[in-house]
Each structure stands twice: as C-alpha cells, then as structure tokens.
Amino acid sequence: MQVHAIIPFKPSNPKTRLSCVLDRNEREALARAMLDDVIGAVGAAGCRITLLCTEPFEHALAETVVLDGGLNEALNQVLSGMDTPVLVIMSDLPLVNPRDVIQMLATGADVAIAPGRGGGTNAIFMRSPQTYHVDFYGASFLDHLRIAEENDLSCEVIDSFRLSTDVDExxxxxxxLIHGNGMCRRFLEQSGFVLSIEEGRVGVKRNAHEQTL
Amino acid sequence: MQVHAIIPFKPSNPKTRLSCVLDRNEREALARAMLDDVIGAVGAAGCRITLLCTEPFEHALAETVVLDGGLNEALNQVLSGMDTPVLVIMSDLPLVNPRDVIQMLATGADVAIAPGRGGGTNAIFMRSPQTYHVDFYGASFLDHLRIAEENDLSCEVIDSFRLSTDVDExxxxxxxLIHGNGMCRRFLEQSGFVLSIEEGRVGVKRNAHEQTL
Known part of the structure; x- marks a missing residue:
C-alpha cells in the first residue's frame, strides 16, 4: 500500500535563527532547497506527498494543503482520517536520501521514529495512523515513544545521522557542506558558503564575492 | 579474524568544556563511565581492546598502552604493525551499542567511517590497517575519505546518530538522558542531572540536592 508522506512547510520568513548569515529571501530559498531534497528522497521511496503549509504554496511534485490552526491539531485531524500508512517528515533535512526513507518504511514495527538532536522528532512513520497521534515541539521524541506505548503499538527508533540532522543554526x-549532495548544498555553495577550519574546529564562512543569488 | 579495537583515552582532567556543570573529579568519572559504555559495546561485538592513554591507567577489560607523542603519530605507528583489522573508536560515545559496532565491522568496504558532528570522525574501521593512516583533529571525516581514495581503498560512511553523538558540551x-541506557546515563542521573524543557527547547539542569557522588 502506498505510503502517504506529509511534510509541514513554512514558505515565508523561515529559519530565522539563520538571519545572521542569510537574508529573508535567501532563507526562503534555502528552505525551498531543503524541501526539494526531502521531496526527492521521499518521492524516490515511492510515497505520495502532501505539503502541509502555513500559507498558500505550490509545488510541482506534491499536493499542498494550507494549515488550519496549530501543527499538531492539523496533523492529528489528517491522521484520524487516513487509511494508508503515513510518514510525517520535516522539511529541513537536507542530508536525507531515498535509502533512509526506504529503511524507515521497511520497519517491522507499528511506529518508527527518527530522532533529531535535542529531543526532537525529525520523521515518524505510522502503519495505522488512526491508532496514533503526534505531539511535536519540546521533547517530542520521548512523547512519541510514550504515545506508542500508551496505545500498545510497537515502536522502532531509527538510528540515522542523516535523518537526525536538521538545519536551524x-x-x-x-x-x-560536509555530508550533503543535493539542492541545499548547491544553494549554499552558490551563496558563497565554504568550510572554515579555525583552531581545529570546523565551521563555515561566507565569501562575499560569491553572493550571486 | 578478531578485530583489534583501539580506544584513545585521557584519564586526567578530561572534558574541560563541561567544567560549567561538573568539577574535575566528576568529569573524570564521566569520562570513565563513557569509556565503560564504549568498552561494553566493543567487547560485546567480539573485539580485543587496547586503550591508548595519555598517562598510566588500568582497566579490567582492556590492555592499556601509554601514548608516546601525538595521537595521530602514535596511532599510525600502531597501525603500521597490525596484521588484523582495526577499529579506532572514541571513548566519549555513550550511546553506542554492540549492534552499532557489529554493523560497522560487517562493512563490505576496506574502510568504514562513522562521522561525528562538525566534521569529526568518531570511529573508523580498517580491514588492512597497514595500507591506511589516520589523521584526527579538524575536518578529519573529509581527510579520512581522501586518504581512502588516495590509497585506492573502498570506503563506507556509517550513518548512525548514536555513533555521531559524542559528549563535549x-x-x-x-x-x-534521552537516548542513553548505560553507565554514563546512570552517572548523570546519580549526579542530579534531569531534562529541562524551557520555551519548547530541551536542555538539562542539575538538582543540587542529588549531588551524592
């Protein structure tokens, strides 16, 4: 049965914690590039894709729905009416590739959770979404484990560095720049970002003369 | 053929970036607890274990060698004389479990690298260590990829959140506290650390009255 992937997406003024290095237009382009990477991976894994957007938005490879109310409420309303397995995956995971998604969908458990750093949930697969509900924000990883347990659902934790890596700062x-090879990396390189190694630690710097976007 | 695991270890005054929340004795106990988690995982995966230490140190489950000179030089001197496969793995990976190690050792490639965050290398497996050399510090992940390529060795990148998670800050x-279940987690809990969720973000705080260690 085809898995329905739902990707929450904020087209306008996203990723404000990157304002120190990217202006608003650039942050919107970055968010779009990351979304394209996620859509590419999820689509190659065979999913039907719906974007759950904070405002009207169009994408050639996905249907879009405008969010009505809070994210959790909207997601749970959608989930309660689904009769296919569902994957909810964040839009800011530029390292994800089809193999990661296929691995998640192949779980033998009722629910599979890919944690993000800091207690978050970067992707969650539900075989029977009517029997589950999501609770993003805060320590959502632990909340999602608890919700599975309360509903007597088996749960697999997906151990993936790529799925754990979201881009906020x-x-x-x-x-x-180190691990990516998709649209987001291309955008960052075209925007002049390069790795910078100072005192043995790896960071990034931006070369002004390459800001051609 | 039994894999020889080499674990660099600094017994005295380690993890100074944690001085804000742990005094020196506690940081040494934390480092030891993390080391025990790594030794447990590597030992359960069937490896023989050598600790490469910055000073004399003893451990019931591993032989110890005192580092002579810099880490890279010492490691490469050891590697050049090895006729078994070698796994070099960091001592500060408290989430690692035997399955992670077994997965790494089962690679079909000549070299397998588990990246850490920020361009580091948290573990590297070499099937024929005489044909390879390591270069830790800085962007070591990219350096290790390059060294494999220069030596015509196939290389697999291990995608693991647990192996990517080292404890520095x-x-x-x-x-x-979220994902661990070994000695390090126990030490932190006994030291009064608990998760703290403020403004939707997950951090830790330390309860003074539970500082019983």
Missing part, C-alpha cells in the same frame, strides 16, 4: 550549515 | 548531556 549556522553550525548546521557545515554538516550540509 | 552541556547540550550533549541531554542526548544521553
């Missing part, structure tokens, strides 16, 4: 850009 | 403690 300047330091995260280094991960994309 | 206060934020990393949260990962252990």
């Amino acid at each position: 300047k330091e995260d850009i280094a991960e994309v | 206060k934020e990393d403690i949260a990962e252990v």
Whole structure:
C-alpha cells in the first residue's frame, strides 16, 4: 500500500535563527532547497506527498494543503482520517536520501521514529495512523515513544545521522557542506558558503564575492 | 579474524568544556563511565581492546598502552604493525551499542567511517590497517575519505546518530538522558542531572540536592 508522506512547510520568513548569515529571501530559498531534497528522497521511496503549509504554496511534485490552526491539531485531524500508512517528515533535512526513507518504511514495527538532536522528532512513520497521534515541539521524541506505548503499538527508533540532522543554526550549515549532495548544498555553495577550519574546529564562512543569488 | 579495537583515552582532567556543570573529579568519572559504555559495546561485538592513554591507567577489560607523542603519530605507528583489522573508536560515545559496532565491522568496504558532528570522525574501521593512516583533529571525516581514495581503498560512511553523538558540551548531556541506557546515563542521573524543557527547547539542569557522588 502506498505510503502517504506529509511534510509541514513554512514558505515565508523561515529559519530565522539563520538571519545572521542569510537574508529573508535567501532563507526562503534555502528552505525551498531543503524541501526539494526531502521531496526527492521521499518521492524516490515511492510515497505520495502532501505539503502541509502555513500559507498558500505550490509545488510541482506534491499536493499542498494550507494549515488550519496549530501543527499538531492539523496533523492529528489528517491522521484520524487516513487509511494508508503515513510518514510525517520535516522539511529541513537536507542530508536525507531515498535509502533512509526506504529503511524507515521497511520497519517491522507499528511506529518508527527518527530522532533529531535535542529531543526532537525529525520523521515518524505510522502503519495505522488512526491508532496514533503526534505531539511535536519540546521533547517530542520521548512523547512519541510514550504515545506508542500508551496505545500498545510497537515502536522502532531509527538510528540515522542523516535523518537526525536538521538545519536551524549556522553550525548546521557545515554538516550540509560536509555530508550533503543535493539542492541545499548547491544553494549554499552558490551563496558563497565554504568550510572554515579555525583552531581545529570546523565551521563555515561566507565569501562575499560569491553572493550571486 | 578478531578485530583489534583501539580506544584513545585521557584519564586526567578530561572534558574541560563541561567544567560549567561538573568539577574535575566528576568529569573524570564521566569520562570513565563513557569509556565503560564504549568498552561494553566493543567487547560485546567480539573485539580485543587496547586503550591508548595519555598517562598510566588500568582497566579490567582492556590492555592499556601509554601514548608516546601525538595521537595521530602514535596511532599510525600502531597501525603500521597490525596484521588484523582495526577499529579506532572514541571513548566519549555513550550511546553506542554492540549492534552499532557489529554493523560497522560487517562493512563490505576496506574502510568504514562513522562521522561525528562538525566534521569529526568518531570511529573508523580498517580491514588492512597497514595500507591506511589516520589523521584526527579538524575536518578529519573529509581527510579520512581522501586518504581512502588516495590509497585506492573502498570506503563506507556509517550513518548512525548514536555513533555521531559524542559528549563535549552541556547540550550533549541531554542526548544521553534521552537516548542513553548505560553507565554514563546512570552517572548523570546519580549526579542530579534531569531534562529541562524551557520555551519548547530541551536542555538539562542539575538538582543540587542529588549531588551524592
């Protein structure tokens, strides 16, 4: 049965913690590049894709729905009416590739959770979404484990560095330059970002003369 | 053929970036607890274990050698004389479990690298260590990829959140409280550390009255 992937997406003024290195237009382009990487991976894994957006938005490879109310409420309303397995995956995971998604969908458990750093949930697969509900924000990873247990659902934790890597802060850009190979990396390189090694630690810097976007 | 695991270890005054929340004795106990987690995983995976230490140190489950000179020089001197496969793995990976190690050792490639965050290398497996050399510090992940290529060795990148998670800073403690289940987690809990969720973000705080160690 085809898995339905739901990707929450904020087209306008996203990733404000990157304002130190990217202006608003650039942050919107970055978010779009990351979304394209996620859509590419999820689509190659065979999923049907719906973007759950904070405002009207169009994408050639996915249907879009405008979010009505909070993210959890909207997601749970959608989940309660689904009769196919569902994957909810964040839009800011530029390292994800089809193999990672296929691995998640192949779980033998009722629910599979890919944690993000800091207690978050970067992707969650539900074989029977009517029997589950999501609770993003805060320590959502532990909440999602608990919700599975309360509903007597088996749960697999997906151990993936790529799925754990979301891009929120300047330091995260280094991960994309080191490990990425998709649209987000291309955008960052075209925007002049390069790795910078100072005192043995890896960071990024931006070369002004390459800001051609 | 039994794999020889080499674990660099600094017994005295380690993890100074954690001085904000742990005094020196506690940081030494933390480092020891993390080492025990790594030794447990590597030992259960069937490896013979040598600790490469910055000073004399004894451990019931591993032989110890005192480092002579810099880490890279010492490691490469050891590697050049090895006729068995070698796994070099960091001592500060408290989430690692035997399955992670077994997965690494089962690679079909000549070299397998588990990246850490920020461009580091948290573990590297070499099937024929005489044909390879290591270069830790800085962007060692990219350096290790390059060294494999220069030596015509196939290389697999191990995608593991647990292997990518080393503990250097206060934020990393949260990962252990969320995902760990070994000696390091026990030490942190006995030291009064608990998760703290403020403004939707997960951190840690330390309860003074539980500082019983």
